[in-house]
Amino acid sequence: MLPRLAVLVVVFSTVLLALSLHFIIKQTDDLQQESIEGLEQDLKFIVDDTTRQLADLAANDIIINSFVDISQRDNYLPMFFRSLNLTQANSVEFALFDFAGQQIINKNWNANLPASLDTTWRQQTLGSSNAFSSVSQYGVLISVPVLLQGVAEGALVMYVDSLQSLLAPFPRLTKQVVTDESGNVLFSSQPELIAPQSSINAFDDSGYSLKQSAWQNLVLYSVKPTVTTYREIAWTGVVLLCMIAGFVFITLHMIKMTGTLAENTLSTLFDDIENKLNSRPEKPRKLRAFEAKELLDIRKAFDKLLWDLTEVSLSNEQFSNVLESMGDMLVVVDKNNRTILSNKRFDDFSNDQYTERESILKHITRQLASKEHCELTHFSVSTGQDKFVRWSKTQLSDANGNVRGNVYVGSDETKQRSLESHIKILSHAIDEATVSIIISDITKPGQPIIYVNNAFEALTGYTREEIIGHNCRTMQGDDTDRASVEAIRHAINNREPIETTLLNYSKDGGTFYNRLNLTPVKINGEVTHYIGFQQDVTQQRQTELFLQEAKHKAEESARLKSSFLASMSHEIRTPIHGISGVLQLLADSKLDDGQKHYLSLAKFSIQGLLHIVNDILDFSKIEAGQLQIEESAFDILESLENLQSQYAVLCQEKGLALHFHFDLQDYHVVQGDDVRFRQILSNLLGNAVKFTDAGSIDVTTKIEKLPNGKLILSCSVKDTGIGIAQEKQDTIFDVFTQEDLSTTRKFGGTGLGLSISKQLCELMGGNIELKSDKDKGSTFTFRVMLSEADESQLTTVTKALKNDSGEKKKHKVLIVEDNDINQIIVKQHLSAHTTLSAKSGVEALQALSKMKVTFDVILMDCQMPDMDGFEATKRIRSGEAGERYVNVPIIALTANAMKGDKERCVNAGMDDYLSKPFDAVDLIDKVEHWASIERNREESAVH
Template sequence: MIGVQSDFNYLLLDESGTGVNWNFTGIMDELSFNLETDPSPAEWNWTDPERWSSFWKEASASERTETIQYTKRNGDVIRLRLRSIPSRNRHTLILFSAESSTSGSDIPGLFLADPELRAMLFQKSANAILLLDPERDTVVENNATAVRYFESETPEALRNRSFPSLFSDSSFAEAYSSLKTTFTETENVSREAELQTLRGKKFWANISFRILSSSRNRLLLVQIKDVTEKIQAEKSLAAHEANLNAIIENSEALIWSVDKDYKLIIYNSRFESMMRKYYGPTLEPGRYVFPEGVSAENIRNWKSFYDRALSGDRFSVNGTRPGEKEGETVFSETSFYPIADPKGKITGVSAVSVDITEKKLAEEKFRILFEHSSEPHVLYDENGIFECNPAALNMLRCRDKNLLLGKHPASFSSELKPDGSAVQESVQETEERALKKGSYTFERMYKRMNGELFPTEVALTPMTLRRRTVFLAVWHEFTERKEYEDSLKRAKEIAEAASKAKSDFLAMMSHEIRTPLNGVIGTVSLLEGTSLSLEQKEYVDIIKSSGQNLLILLNDILDLSRIESGQLKLEPQPVSAASLSEDVVGLFRSMAEEKGLKIESKLSSTVPNWIVADPFRLRQILMNLLGNSVKFTEKGRISLNVEAEKFPNDKLRLIFRVQDTGIGIPEEKLELLFKAFNQLDSSTTRKYGGSGLGLTISKKLAELMKGEIIVKSQVGRGSEFSLSILTEKLDYKVPAGIQELHSKNLARIALVSIRDVSLREQIKKFCERSGFSVRIARSGGDVIRIVSEEERIGIFLTDLDLPDKTLPEILDELKNSNPNLRLTVILFMENEFRNSYYMTTEGLFNRPGFKIFMMFKPILLDELAKNFDKAFPVQTVRENRSGNETQKLSERIPLKILLVEDNVINQKIALRLLSKLGYSAETALNGVEALSHLEKTEYDLIFMDIQMPEMDGFETTQRIRKNDRIRKPVIVAMTANAMEGDRERCIEAGMDAYISKPVQITDIESAIVHLFSS
């Protein structure tokens, strides 16, 4: 086969290594062989034949690239670069060129020479190759890379496609039409353009065009190389350069660069505008950087800076330079940086000069403030203190500044804070906090040079000074403040000790007074139940009234003490404003009528049926106000009017107006009304009596209720006391039985265990409106745990089946753990259980100690309210009853009772009160005796005193509850301890209820009825 004329040098060898096709354009004359006569390259004049043999052996199997020396005709040695491409028909294509030649990088000559070679080169090329019909601009043939470039599903999908349609927009297509006129057969024409794939994805490419022609055919060879990354990099670089130029041009600094000969390379507009007046019109790149007229010394200095940077150093110098204004001089900081070429060779210097005049003035101002501040200042870095002011020297009692330099401020700190606690954070943590927050303040005890400790507040602030981070520590000594704080602390401790002593004294006096008072009032109560003459009855009434007045005074003193110490807590619950008003007026009706006074109450239509308030404390205020009106009114009338005003956020302001036609109060004496232990004058005390505490307590209680008491009065015409409280309206009527329980602080908790979330929330709100605190149990295990922990559970509302237990299983476990347990249960059932086993006595209801009510779903709140009424009937207890009536309680609720009381008189009174209810009781003088009794006898009920010798009531109760050998009785505290928190302490100790002395028979009866009624 003869060679084809082409700039591409190739040799096609068969499997034996014999040439079958070739082209040596451009170097044929230099080689000393002829393939037509000598077709085997192995016989050629290789300088190293073994190297050719090694190359050929591997070239026929895989692509190889090698450079081999060859001796030309004239004896010169030429280096040939060889590349082998094996084909499927066991032929091997060798592409080669002289090492200095640029030919061989294109392949146009092969495309018309041999279809097999064309196909082979198509598949081997890393670039996309298209053969176009130059007349129609359509694709005739394409390689696999083109299929991948253009995201074509098959090679055939590109065939017959218009080449201009592959450009991303029409501008490129139009440019291609103009470019076609320049295509030749002798050289490539290359352009960069944006193309698009068949799926619309765009990419940038370098496109090479060349005409291929033969006697039978003419084609356009198009080689395409993806250069998207290069174009994007160029654009990014251009944008970066544009940004950099913008920064340089817009910088307030003077920026310029010079070469090794001190000639300007580039500079920004700021440099140009500043320096044009010195350079004149000759300022341009390539000009000598030093203008005419500059002194030789100045030139030497600047040359030394440039030379230092040319040696590779980067540095800054501070100095002065001319300013923008005529004759102006500014402080400047000029930084010098070496400029290096890509090989690292330094070719010039860049300089940046910044005006630091303001910074310099600020530093000078800081220095003046630093030096002359009365507050101690120190500056330090990692090497310690490097500057301090005279105030710091004075504070540390240091005469020589050099003694401080190099020391860390922490070396003067102790390990204590001013309050005596230990320092927890390290120096490093302190500095890190200052760096993070910008400033950090802390307190430490520091040491002077003489070892004296003093309290200091330190403000630590990080600063940048000469391009390094340093810390400014400002110390504020507060020795005087610390001494003042210590004195306040001591005074507080003394006041707290005095307050505790006062509380302890009041608690002791309360207990000591209540104990004999219990004997007095209890004995009178017993006397009233006997046959008395009229004279004896009169004496009993006097003793009873005196005892009650003494008890009121004692309670008032305790209330005032609780309020002043912040220990008195309100207990809001549903209250009927109408009933409460009528009840209070009713208490004073007989007293008023005895004096010939008319007393009445009026309720405005704006007042709701039910409100939320503390009924005990509200009643206490109204009784005090009405009691005063009855006391100080001799003729006329007394009225209690109740009104309501709307308040924001669904609140109400309830106003109780107490009006009378009494003696009135002088205007100048009104301010004395609410002062403790104060009367308007001594004659008032002599005539009317009283401690002067009632109004003081009432005013403070009103303030606790977010209200007030306002007084209007005229001497001789009467007074009006207006009590206002903040409350809220309730739409639900709380059953009277529940109100009675709440008033005695009994059964205040409702336990709810209902699976349905909506029903559970509905029941929870209902119970809360009824004055109960609500505990939620989500399983039978929760129920058993909560009942064992809480002593004041009044009602249990539940489904039949809980996740882990049924209700019968729960009730059985509760009874086994506490045989004396009494509990009211409301059970919510599905309708299908109406006639089930659970409705029988054997199924659910035969469980002593449990009062069970059943409701069927859906649950109606009206029906639930009726069940609450049934569950908590009013337990009416009358003071005057016959012996037959009182006997009925012991017959209805037979009990084995133990009375634990160390005071013999109180013991006798309690036994007599119990006997009036039909009970006899065994006695113990202290806890030790009580435990001894319990080892031998099982009791249903224990009345437990608290303060007793040998073992008090708290410890006795706890031992009873922990002793598994003792049957667990119901325990009721019967104590003279009536301070705030005493009731809670009794319940926490394990007692079931609480009665404070002096004890009334109604208190005992109410407790028994509640605890044992089921």
């Protein structure tokens, strides 16, 4: 029996050892798997719970209002962001972004994200309005959209630079490691064994049991030293040895008991048999309790206890996580007010107080002894300010309903108090604002007013009680502009802002002009209210009406002035033309030397008078904006040489040296206004000759080409005359200004020449400057803008002004002129031709239609009684004088010289324009030129 027993012991021990080793290894594997699952739950808890809390924050009215009330968000967003704290990590960064991805505000934001991660969270959250989370080697990033009407208007983003700080507080069953797909260690529960930011591939796993599991884009590891398993196996071996020894002992004991039992059984059987044989009575048997079932019950109870302890451990861990993630402070005390449990927020709060923890608890329990809620003031050591905490008390009872203590929960109301104070300040500021403010609710029927400030009451006379609940139409009346009211209604219907001015009525019936600025207010992306800013602009409106009336009067005055100047120009030029014409006729007659001298004096006086009239007329044109700068090709060298010849005679008479210097850079032909250029230079040369008694006059002209292709002409006139005092130089270009009255008396003049020259320079894109020393001379420099031109353009312009070559012919000319003197002068000038006169447009039409002779040219005065020259020309062109005169050349003879006079002549159908007074040569040239053109046209028609 013993050899069999030994074999049985060996087999049993081997099987038991193998099973034990198997279960130990399985238990180790299960423990590591459980550790990995716990790590996965922790990660999911961190990501999901933090995402949920971020989403709750993103739905907060403060965050949403920051995208609506942009101008005010800087007042409350910083305070709100400073209070953000969702995790126990040491370094947590928050940032708020707008729809374009631009950062609005942040808290500790120093995130340096890779472009791929930055693009991904923006696409998911800002583009698709979805929450996004990422755990990688760059840290933990969670973003949630800030939704307005279901669309992301921005994003709230939380970033922790490493997973290490987030997972560190959680309890561990084994050593745990988290890596990314590349093996970079993001978290290590034992940094001294496996350092964060290292590679798991570099870890020497000899002597360790590793178990891994993939989760999202991460790999979770459970690391357990192999020596622990060996130690457990060693202990298992000792236990097995003890068990084998016990088994042997028990087996021997059982053998002994079996032998005893067998012996007793046999003895009892023997006795029974013997008693039966001997007819002896049977003795009662003693039954022994069987103990195997009791051991089984104890094992079951032990297993249940072990299971309950495991459940309690897990529940405590989850409960601890919940307590630590609470936003409020929590402390649990027993009946003697001794601390049973507290969370980290309460611990931090206690550490921020001057008093001890027991004193703080004593103060709280005393204040809440007879009530369940109470707000207490505590002094913060870190901020140096009072902290307002609202405490609430709840009894702690066991399963049997027995009170074991109290639970105290504290909510920090400091920020809310600050916000309430800020809101009160803003409300007070709005109430006391000097601008009238009104708010209406457009979501309610009638769009009633819900708020007005004090300035509104002062402006309209309505009190808050009288106006709130009514529509703004209360302040409108019969004279309120319907178009403005309709524009306001249209803007509100389209939820658009509007600014307008309309007439409103106050409570007492008075009217005022109200400049109204209506701005929509959005809540959750929908316009619900309008805020209006009102300003009384009655005085300003009256001023505008006054200015409009004044402007109208000024324009009317300018029109009358222009009309007066045109009339005066005509009236003055007509007698001047008569005198000038008579003087020209006299000049062609035989005169002695004395008569010629007197005639030259008269002609000089006429030229002076005409110069004054032209200056006044030019000034009036410039002032009325009627003077136009012509653009035509001209030979600037020829113009300068003509001026040199003209003023050389005057300088020679006064004994002055006249020098002209040219640097034209080969730009002889240019595009510009030759007449106005010569007028400016003539004014400056005339003044130089007038105010210089001895010395010289130097004229320097040069042309430069600018980068934009334009030409700038710079011309300076330097004299050695009387000069101009320094204090008079600033006003020398003003209207009707000369240096002093003595200058006017001595030299004469109107004081318009320099003013006109300055304004002409400015009209031609240039300017004029003066440098002068009293009694030493002056230098006037002017600049004008020109353009390039060529000889072909010059030929085109000048060709029309030349008479046809060949023998001059006698032409028939009709003179339509109401002034007898002017008729005589024109007839005398055209004595080489056949002339006939008419005193009005009516007579001209009769002469053209009744006379058999055909006129080659018509000279038409513009201002005549009965029918003026414009009407007569239109009728001739329409065929009233006969078909033969429809295209006859008509030359205007007019004393009008204002802007538009030449255009009126052309529009009426006239071919050319001659302004009175004119030279006989100009008259003869124009007549012969147009008559030749008409003669050639007729001959072409015949052939």
